[in-house]
Amino acid sequence: MVDTKVKLCGITLTNPVIPASGTFGYGEEFAKLYDLNLLGTFSFKGTTLKPRFGNLSPRIAEGKNGILNAVGLQNPGIDQVIKVELPKMKKFFKKPVMANVSGFSIDEYVSVVKKLNKCPQVGWIEINISCPNVHGGGMAFGTDAKNAALVTKSVKKVSKKPIIVKLSPNVTNIVEIAKACEKAGADGLSLINTILGMRIDLKKRSPILKNTFGGYSGDAVFPIALRMVYQVAHAVKIPVIGMGGVSSAEDVIEMMLAGATAVEIGSANLVDPYASYKIIKDLPRVMSHYKIKALKEIIGGCK
Amino acid sequence: MVDTKVKLCGITLTNPVIPASGTFGYGEEFAKLYDLNLLGTFSFKGTTLKPRFGNLSPRIAEGKNGILNAVGLQNPGIDQVIKVELPKMKKFFKKPVMANVSGFSIDEYVSVVKKLNKCPQVGWIEINISCPNVHGGGMAFGTDAKNAALVTKSVKKVSKKPIIVKLSPNVTNIVEIAKACEKAGADGLSLINTILGMRIDLKKRSPILKNTFGGYSGDAVFPIALRMVYQVAHAVKIPVIGMGGVSSAEDVIEMMLAGATAVEIGSANLVDPYASYKIIKDLPRVMSHYKIKALKEIIGGCK
Amino acid sequence: MPNMKEVILSIKENHPLTSDVYRLVLTGKHIDTMHPGQFVNLKIPGCYLRRPISICDMNKNQLTLIYKVVGKGTDKLSKLRGEINVLTNLGNGYNLAHAKKHNLLIGGGVGIPPLYFLAKELKKQKKDVTVILGFNKKNELFYVDEFKKLGVKVIVTTLDGSVGVKGLVTDAMKKLRYDYVYACGPIPMLKAVYTLAKVGEYSLEERMGCGFGACMGCTIKTEEGAKRVCKDGPVFLGKEIIW
């Protein structure tokens, strides 16, 4: 019997598989398909202080072995999430959930984190400083080491939960930003967010996405994500959550060998709603095939 | 009859299709398959002042809908290229060729450019400041605006040929670097070079590439390349050559709509040695399908 | 309503009805019963995103879809044989309980297929059904006879007048008596129809990421706030839509 347990910022996960924010809503749609308590946990839809509609459509375009999205942080706002979504979630998800938070100012991040302190369901707070689809804030914080550190320090000051900072891949030196967040007190890091991309409609001769650009994710970005996870995991001491194009149990193991303590599954959930479930079910087989007894033992095992 | 002609830094190309450096050697292997004079031109293997063996193998890994390479600028050195390769090339290629140049110091770039001044076969010099697979030099020049400008200015001072600077996508702000090169006198820009990536051998638990990291190219990177070409083409006045995952006539047109004056074909030549030939043959059909009479008219046509 | 389900179906037929409109007939056990206006999401090898196609007809263990080849994805689909991975039971369809005495179904181009299934179900309920099928020109016509075989009144319009009423579907509407409208087609057509009819249900199209409500990729603004076309639609009441 193989051991899939890992520890993420003091909380033990039965397995390292975590559906990623923005691809799993608040769990509702997937809870109808399988028991979400099989998951390590999941990161719910990026939440802001005020409700947001997001960008105008089209918000989605086909990449090449990936998807481009420019949703732009549509969410009902933190109060609604606490009042409606979390109680609903409680019925089908008994584990600590990861709260994903976005903001357009330091104050906004801080206010949302304060509200989440009062939510016992929330185990971790993932601070998204890397959304490429919103103007001002979002990625602006994630592409500059000073700003990244400032957000991290500010939320750490008020947070009663472990803070995991979600990093942007759209940078020259992700290690520099990772170290700045660690120094500012981050309990963990998650990477990569989507890569800024674009597609053009040849008939209309205009961008497919109303927002012109969108975040590129899916299988195609895996080698880039893996490289950044490897670089960051070797540069910091805090746990790293790897994500970016993970779609199989083999990918999960590759990410963990690169240094990931846990692994988020993103776009794969969109093209196959059972993806995270299938990956978890397949892990023991793949582990034995590669002679892995306990997943925690291979974290950063790539020599 | 459709018109595929474009003008690149004063020289007219019968079509915008240019096999990219590092995927086409010095043309010899492909000249056996089809008449290379059908091409707009091609950019020959990245050449340095001294001969280079490059990195140790393995130098190649499968991406996900792409290829990772860590060849590391293997080449016989500029003197050998001028003495042996260019005369050989003369027999099968009658058009001006694009010389791709790499270096590890400003002096090295300058010396190679001086030698190329004496080669009538060379129409353009593509300055590679973005090779991700060599330590020191290479990408170091391409990820910093000041260094990029310095290289550009130095080679422009001595060059008798149009200088096209090849940019790295591994940066936070490619527009800043593009503008710096334009300001320093670049006659054109080409982008994107490969994206730094990695794969791990699950059995050996070690990187597949001996060099650990490699440059990721192929279909997978197309949406990222297209975005950067669009950003750069809208920010500079000099011509931009678009490349990155182009594998069809449709892709060529998408790149041109984004703002590319010409388009380089890279990895596609490796998995299908006839790729560039097929794309050129297919262009008229796709142009009529999208009601394009002259390619030059759609450059930057994406509104 | 039964849940979304992932099924592998056999391609029984995948043939062109016109130069670019294809009929895809899928067979397999455990195909849940779906409702007119719902759609399925197809995994096409070589495409990352699934392609949503609304249901044209539904029989025991058999699903009929009609799609138009518009890009690389649908082109690949048109060449596909053998088996295909399908997500079924997606979206909310037309509400047949809203049907009145005289029901007018209006479809434009590739928006026509879901109305066939709807017309068939309304006839089962002994409802009076008139269908307006809008095309650009004669050689684009499809399924006209199939509708007639259902015993519904069929009016064809063509932009160039090569068949039936010359002009838009709205030109054919004016002369008709109806109490309720079910429509599917391009937004400008739907808007024109609603402006005249001021009633009914309209099926919208939007680029989708997942097709089951998870990614918020296809959200639109409605009078009742933000709605996901895939999960809260694709069929909306005319009065809900911000035209």
Next chain:
Amino acid sequence: MPNMKEVILSIKENHPLTSDVYRLVLTGKHIDTMHPGQFVNLKIPGCYLRRPISICDMNKNQLTLIYKVVGKGTDKLSKLRGEINVLTNLGNGYNLAHAKKHNLLIGGGVGIPPLYFLAKELKKQKKDVTVILGFNKKNELFYVDEFKKLGVKVIVTTLDGSVGVKGLVTDAMKKLRYDYVYACGPIPMLKAVYTLAKVGEYSLEERMGCGFGACMGCTIKTEEGAKRVCKDGPVFLGKEIIW
């Protein structure tokens, strides 16, 4: 030698010989005649890079390849049916003109297949041929009878001694008389063989980008400088290789 050529071939057979070693038989017109030690490069749907496989046998309009399932690519290949895109005529093979009176062919595991084609051609030239086939254990054996049918002397070695000589191929070499060696297999085996034989031709393996000399992906250092395994090899003289 004829040029590299892109051909679409039909998969006549794609079956396992052992738990993970498969035989792939491809048929089609205009398959150029290739030489022992050359390889072809296969386009596997779902993989970006082609997969190079050396030729095991060659008849009119028919090509036989033997490959081992080692990863996702070869796993996909093992499930492939119908047609496949192949680049033929790649690399330089063994030089049959170098053959002497007593020729020893040595193959290890999945390095064995090209030696079958070589043995067949050498027999045609009435050469004396002895073959050593090295495996780990009994259930990994393949093609032993096929070699015997060629009328060559066959010696099998297994690491665990479950069949034939117990040990490595080099253990079987010691007792033999030979003037020339042709070998293919893992580097440590080739090195051990050359150390003993000090003569012969050795087929090397390397991860390749293109397979026809364009990308410099598979370059190695040799006594004669940098060489591309795909274009200048995959067969090299023992004395060229830096061991």
